[in-house]
Amino acid sequence: MRKIRIIEHISLDGVIQAPGGSDEDRDGDFELGGWIVPRSDPAVGEAIVAAHGKAFDLLLGRRTYDIWSGYWPKIENNPMADSLNAATKYVATHRPGSLEWGPVEDLGADVVEGVRRIKAKDGADLIVWGSSTLTPVLLEEGLADEVLLLVYPVLLGRGKRFFSDSVDPRELALVSTKAASSGVLMNTYRPVGSLRTGSFAEPPG
Numbered sequence: 001m002r003k004i005r006i007i008e009h010i011s012l013d014g015v016i017q018a019p020g021g022s023d024e025d026r027d028g029d030f031e032l033g034g035w036i037v038p039r040s041d042p043a044v045g046e047a048i049v050a051a052h053g054k055a056f057d058l059l060l061g062r063r064t065y066d067i068w069s070g071y072w073p074k075i076e077n078n079p080m081a082d083s084l085n086a087a088t089k090y091v092a093t094h095r096p097g098s099l100e101w102g103p104v105e106d107l108g109a110d111v112v113e114g115v116r117r118i119k120a121k122d123g124a125d126l127i128v129w130g131s132s133t134l135t136p137v138l139l140e141e142g143l144a145d146e147v148l149l150l151v152y153p154v155l156l157g158r159g160k161r162f163f164s165d166s167v168d169p170r171e172l173a174l175v176s177t178k179a180a181s182s183g184v185l186m187n188t189y190r191p192v193g194s195l196r197t198g199s200f201a202e203p204p205g
Contacts, residue, residue: 002119003145004059006128006135007051009036010149010162016132017159024067030159039152043180051148051188052083055124059115061131062093068129069101090118090126092134112141119143132160136167144191147172151185169195 009019018024018033025033060068068084075081089104092114096106107114115138119126128135128144138144149162172189179185 002057002121002123003125004115004119004128004138004143005051005125005146005148006138006144007048007148008130008135008150008162009152011035011152011154011156011159013155013157014161014163015156015159016130016162017156025063025160027160028158032156032159035154035156036150036152039154039182039184041180041182041184043178044150044182044184044186047148047150047178047186049080052127053125056083056127057088057090057124058084059090059118059126059128059134060092061134062091062095064130065089065091065093065099065101065104073101087124087127090114092131112137112143115141115143132162135162139167139170139191142191146175147189147191149185149187149189151187153183171195 008016010016017030018026019036020034021037022031022033072081072084085101087103089099089101090107091099091104092107092111093099099106105118107118111134128138135144171192171194173192175188175190177185177187
């Protein structure tokens with residue numbers, strides 16, 4: 001069975017929208033695109049490469065797929081670009097006939113069932129980037145095995161968030177953490193189940 005690993009650039013207030021460029025995603029009149037660029041750090045790049053592993057495929061929402069398909073095929077002499085271009089892209093989309101950046105396969109009408117199907121196969125791990133709609137589904141359905149949050153020391157105030165209001169409360173166990181010189185925290189988590197609660201007013205035991 002393949003593992004599913006979610007990787008996200010995220011602000012301190014949970015925003016993941018348009019981290020890499022001003023025109024990446026302007027939904028909701030978002031004008032803060034490119035907020036990770038001034039904090040580019042080699043250590044973050046190394047963490048991303050390590051998280052991808054030697055071989056991987058991609059599990060993407062349609063918007064991320066469209067953004068990347070207009071960028072990565074044009075990049076030459078770059079190991080990451082070569083890896084992303086060669087990876088099979090499994091895409092959540094209502095327009096499968098318009099998928100041109102391959103190798104590519106749509107997840108079908110039932111996205112959850114599609115993810116379960118490809119996860120059950122033998123093969124490389126599946127890397128998820130960028131989707132504010134797909135990632136909550138993976139967490140809700142217990143399909144994500146690991147989450148790498150690249151936490152930037154910025155407050156954006158608005159924008160699409162990683163943890164939507166629709167996600168059931170749950171716990172994540174911290175697997176590892178490392179700080180880059182730019183102040184970016186590279187935190188790796190493992191989903192462990194439903195949220196536990198308690199009260200300091202109650203006696204222990």
